[in-house]
Every structure is written in C-alpha cells, then in structure tokens.
Amino acid sequence: MRCSWKSKFKSLALLLGTLCLPVHSMETLKELQTIARFKSAINESSALAIWGKHLWTLNDSGNGPSIFKLDKNGNQLGSYRIANTKNYDWESLASDDDFLYIGDIGNNFNRRKELTIYRIAWKGIDQPRSPIGKIALVYADYKPGQPISHDFDAEAIAIYHDEIWLFTKNRGDGNSNLYRVPKVPGRYQPKPTQVLPVSSLVTAADIHPKTGQLVLLSTKKTPEGGKTLLWFAPTSKDGVDWANHKSMEVSPHDQWEAVAWDSETDEIFLTHENNERGYAGLAKLSRKALKIQRRTDYQRPSTEYTNNAFPGS
Numbered sequence: 134m135r136c137s138w139k140s141k142f143k144s145l146a147l148l149l150g151t152l153c154l155p156v157h158s159m160e161t162l163k164e165l166q167t168i169a170r171f172k173s174a175i176n177e178s179s180a181l182a183i184w185g186k187h188l189w190t191l192n193d194s195g196n197g198p199s200i201f202k203l204d205k206n207g208n209q210l211g212s213y214r215i216a217n218t219k220n221y222d223w224e225s226l227a228s229d230d231d232f233l234y235i236g237d238i239g240n241n242f243n244r245r246k247e248l249t250i251y252r253i254a255w256k257g258i259d260q261p262r263s264p265i266g267k268i269a270l271v272y273a274d275y276k277p278g279q280p281i282s283h284d285f286d287a288e289a290i291a292i293y294h295d296e297i298w299l300f301t302k303n304r305g306d307g308n309s310n311l312y313r314v315p316k317v318p319g320r321y322q323p324k325p326t327q328v329l330p331v332s333s334l335v336t337a338a339d340i341h342p343k344t345g346q347l348v349l350l351s352t353k354k355t356p357e358g359g360k361t362l363l364w365f366a367p368t369s370k371d372g373v374d375w376a377n378h379k380s381m382e383v384s385p386h387d388q389w390e391a392v393a394w395d396s397e398t399d400e401i402f403l404t405h406e407n408n409e410r411g412y413a414g415l416a417k418l419s420r421k422a423l424k425i426q427r428r429t430d431y432q433r434p435s436t437e438y439t440n441n442a443f444p445g446s
Contacts, residue, residue: 162384165403165416169207176413178404179288181337181391182226182233184255188415190391190404194222194239200258205395205402207415216262218251224288225337226391227297232266233258234297234316236290242280247271250290250297252318266318268297273324279305288390289338289349292316293368300329300338300349309335309349311372327372333362337392340368341399347373348401350392359386363401363418383418385410399423 171178179193187210188203198220202211215235222239235251252266275285284303291298293313301310311327333353340347349364366378388408392401399420407413 162382163418163422165383165385165418168205168402168415168417171207171404171413171415172209174209174212175201176407178406178413178415179224179336179390180226180236181339181393181402181404182228183393183395183402184228184233188393188402189226189228189233191223191226191235192220193224193390193406194220196220196223198223200226200233200235203415211259213259214261215251215253215265217265221245221249224390225290226393227290227292227339228255229292229316229342231255232316234268234290234292236287236299238287238290238299240286243277243283243285244280246275246277248287250314252316268314268316268318269320270299270312270314271322272312273322284308284310288336291338291340291347292342293340293345294370298338298340299323300335302334302336304334307332307334309351313372327375329364329373329375331362331364333360336390337403339393341394342396345369346394348392348394350389350403352386352389361386361389363392365423 175190177192178190180191182189188205189200191200198215198218199212201209203209221237223235223237224239225236227234233253233255237249248270250268253263257263272285282305284301284305286302286304287299288302289300295316296313297316299312303309309329309331310325312323313326314321314323331351333351335349335351337350345368347366347368351362353360361383362380363383364378364380367374387405387410389403389405391404394401401418403416405414
C-alpha cells in the first residue's frame with residue numbers, strides 16, 4: 134500500500150521526536166546501605182551534621198530543643214538541650230570548623246514570616262548555658278497565604294565559606310529557591326538568587342567543605358509511587374552551577390529528611406523519620422556508588438543573580 138506524504142511526514146516527525154527526548158540513565162536504583170535503627174528518642178530525625186568523628190541530629194517540630202550526638206554506626210552518645218531556644222520547627226543542621234547552625238526554618242502552612250537560624254560554638258555545645266547567636270531572616274519576596282501550595286517552606290541549609298545557603302521546599306511550583314545570608318548573627322532580608330528546577334520537594338542539603346560539591350535530597354510523588362532523589366552540582370561564589378548538575382534515584386524510598394557529606398571518606402550519610410518502614414534510621418551511600426552518577430535530565434534553571442543578596446545586614 135502506498136503511503137501518502139502526510140503519513141511519511143508523521144513517521145519522520147515521530148522518529149525525530151523520539152531521538153530528541155532526554156537520555157535517561159538505564160542503570161538500576163542506588164541502594165542505600167542501612168547503618169542503624171534509631172531508638173525512640175530519635176523518631177523524627179530531620180537534620181544531620183558531621184563534626185570530627187561524630188554525627189549530630191535532631192527531631193523536628195513538636196519536640197524539645199535538643200540535639201543528639203551519634204557515632205558513625207548510629208549509636209547515641211549523648212543528648213544536649215539548647216538553652217534559650219525554641220523548637221518551633223527545626224528542620225536542618227549545618228556546620229563549619231567553629232559552629233553548629235540549627236535551622237528553625239520550617240513553614241509547612243505558611244504561617245511564619247520570620248525564621249531563625251541558631252549558631253552555637255562547638256567548644257561549648259555540651260555546656261548547659263552555651264552562648265547562642267541568632268540569625269533572623271525574612272524572605273524579601275515573602276507572600277502570605279496559600280497554605281497548601283506556597284513557596285516559602287524550607288528544610289535545607291548548608292555552609293558555603295562565609296555564607297549560609299538556604300534551599301526552599303516549594304509546594305507551589307516544585308522548584309527550590311536559593312537564599313544566601315552571612316553566617317553571623319543579625320537580621321537579614323534575603324532575595325532569591327537562584328531557582329533550581331528540581332520538580333520535587335527538597336528536604337535537605339549539604340556542601341562538601343573541601344570540594345564545594347552541593348548535594349540536595351528531595352522527594353517526589355509519581356503514579357508508580359514515591360521516589361527519593363539526590364542532586365549533585367558544583368558551587369562557586371556565583372552560586373550553584375546547575376548546568377553541570379547530576380542526579381540519581383536511591384532506594385528504599387522513605388521519609389528521608391537529612392543528608393551530610395563525610396569530608397574524610399567522601400561518603401554521604403542520610404537519616405529518615407519513622408514513617409514508611411516503621412522506624413527512624415541512618416544510612417549511607419558509598420564513594421563507589423557516587424562515582425557512577427548519571428545525568429538524568431537536561432533542565433536548566435531560570436537564574437537571576439542580584440548584586441545585594443542579603444539587604445538588611
């Protein structure tokens with residue numbers, strides 16, 4: 134049967150369209166290595182930091198203002214109540230050589246305009262009345278309302294040199310906005326400096342202190358079920374180099390809420406809350422697994438850099 138020029142054109146268009154689709158990685162999911170199941174005292178682990186040979190975590194909103202010290206096998210070594218603070222919605226930890234930063238930045242239903250990041254010196258962290266530095270911030274583009282679909286929730290902070298980078302969890306547009314503030318006590322009104330098109334909900338972040346490699350942890354609902362994603366990208370003083378990002382899916386899927394680089398081994402530690410598998414716990418992804426990351430999309434951010442990223446300092 135003769136084919137009309139229209140049917141030939143449609144066939145050619147279909148073939149070209151298929152060839153132009155993004156190339157997705159065909160490798161299997163990366164299986165996280167389970168390290169420990171936490172005891173009931175840490176049933177909502179939603180943050181993670183590494184200092185020296187120890188891990189630090191905390192429980193999020195509805196719990197006391199305490200942090201927990203762990204070894205790298207997930208054994209609890211101590212807990213410390215942070216005086217003169219309130220756990221309104223603690224969601225993230227970050228660290229440098231001198232300080233631990235606690236991100237009281239959760240804003241599930243967009244009821245909070247002002248957020249707080251607490252700064253505590255490592256040297257006095259086990260003291261009952263350690264001095265507390267307070268970094269207060271209000272998003273310069275903040276808009277109230279839309280409690281279910283707003284873009285002003287956040288669960289992720291990371292340290293980049295002299296700054297704290299905050300990555301939002303946008304329930305509205307599915308992106309993650311980057312805000313940058315100095316890591317010194319004060320009041321700030323930062324503008325978004327970058328938009329990262331992750332098409333998922335970012336729940337944690339860390340920046341490797343030696344290489345500057347960013348890792349974002351996010352979750353996404355699909356018709357096949359929930360997915361847990363890790364995103365990697367280089368960083369510089371200009372921001373996140375999203376043009377060179379990579380991503381991977383990891384399993385098992387759960388309510389993974391925290392991620393941290395181990396700068397000594399280049400492994401990644403993660404924690405999850407007590408949700409889908411009936412316990413909260415600790416896992417890691419090995420250096421070998423991270424070496425075979427695959428880019429899974431060709432998205433590019435709609436990026437705007439500002440000359441004054443944190444007015445009000």
